Amino acid sequence: EVHLVESGGGLVKPGGSLRLSCVASGFTFTSYSMNWFRQAPGKGLEWVSLIDSRSTYLYYADSVKGRFTISRDNAKNSLYLQMNSLRAEDTAFYYCARDSIAWSRDYWGQGTLVTVSS
Amino acid sequence: QSALTQPPSASGSPGQSVTISCTGTSSDVGNYDYVSWYQHHPGKAPKLMIYEVSKRPSGVPDRFSGSKSGNTASLTVSGLQAEDEAYYHCSSYAGSNNLIFGGGTKLTVL
Numbered sequence: 001e002v003h004l005v006e007s008g009g010g011l012v013k014p015g016g017s018l019r020l021s022c023v024a025s026g027f028t029f030t031s032y033s034m035n036w037f038r039q040a041p042g043k044g045l046e047w048v049s050l051i052d053s054r055s056t057y058l059y060y061a062d063s064v065k066g067r068f069t070i071s072r073d074n075a076k077n078s079l080y081l082q083m084n085s086l087r088a089e090d091t092a093f094y095y096c097a098r099d100s101i102a103w104s105r106d107y108w109g110q111g112t113l114v115t116v117s118s
Numbered sequence: 119q120s121a122l123t124q125p126p127s128a129s130g131s132p133g134q135s136v137t138i139s140c141t142g143t144s145s146d147v148g149n150y151d152y153v154s155w156y157q158h159h160p161g162k163a164p165k166l167m168i169y170e171v172s173k174r175p176s177g178v179p180d181r182f183s184g185s186k187s188g189n190t191a192s193l194t195v196s197g198l199q200a201e202d203e204a205y206y207h208c209s210s211y212a213g214s215n216n217l218i219f220g221g222g223t224k225l226t227v228l
Contacts, residue, residue, distance in 0.1 A: 004163070043221065044122075044124075044207060044219045044220055044221040044222045045156070045164070045207050045209070045219040045222070046219065047217045047218075047219070050215075059215055095163070095164065097164075100166070100169070101169065101170070102151075102152050102154070102169050102170040102173075103150075103152040103154065103209070103210075103211040103217055104152075104154040104166055104169035104170070104209075105154075105166065106166045106169075106175060107163075107166075108156075108163040108164040108165070109163055110161065110162055110163045111163070
């Protein structure tokens with residue numbers, strides 16, 4: 001059974017940094033591109049970043065470009081999101097999700113909450 | 119404001135059918151058959167219910183169906199059950215590696 005478990009969320013001051021992790025199990029991690037999404041309070045889902053299976057191609061939403069960095073460690077079945085220069089508007093639940101066909105994402109984690117506040 | 123427009127709420131009684139709309143533009147929903155729908159119970163992992171407008175992943179009941187007409191996609195839940203009460207999010211490919219979402223619809227089973 002596919003499982004994705006995020007961790008690393010918490011309370012951070014504006015301008016601060018945080019590193020999120022997502023541990024995958026139940027599938028061949030090295031065969032899939034992976035994503036980060038987020039959902040701010042009262043808002044819809046927002047795609048944040050994507051990394052291909054070999055870390056060759058990295059893509060970011062304009063809202064986080066230059067501040068967030070996606071990475072993965074295939075030996076550890078793990079996906080990461082390094083978040084720097086955090087802003088209040090980055091406050092959200094962050095989810096990792098596995099890439100699937102036709103621009104869908106077939107498995108998601110339960111999310112980790114990031115709160116940016118002074 | 120989300121890129122795709124969904125009604126904030128929808129409701130129906132057990133056994134009834136309900137349809138949730140997702141309206142975009144000719145640059146996204148109207149231009150690509152890459153519309154997906156996700157079910158999300160708060161505190162749990164979102165679940166893919168429909169992809170490529172109308173295809174169901176393995177394990178998703180056939181009570182869930184998707185369609186598209188012009189710039190509007192729709193999710194229909196037939197034979198409503200209590201466990202269908204959740205938030206439903208639509209997404210569409212919008213070109214240039216851009217994936218956009220609606221604001222989500224809270225489905226209430228009365």
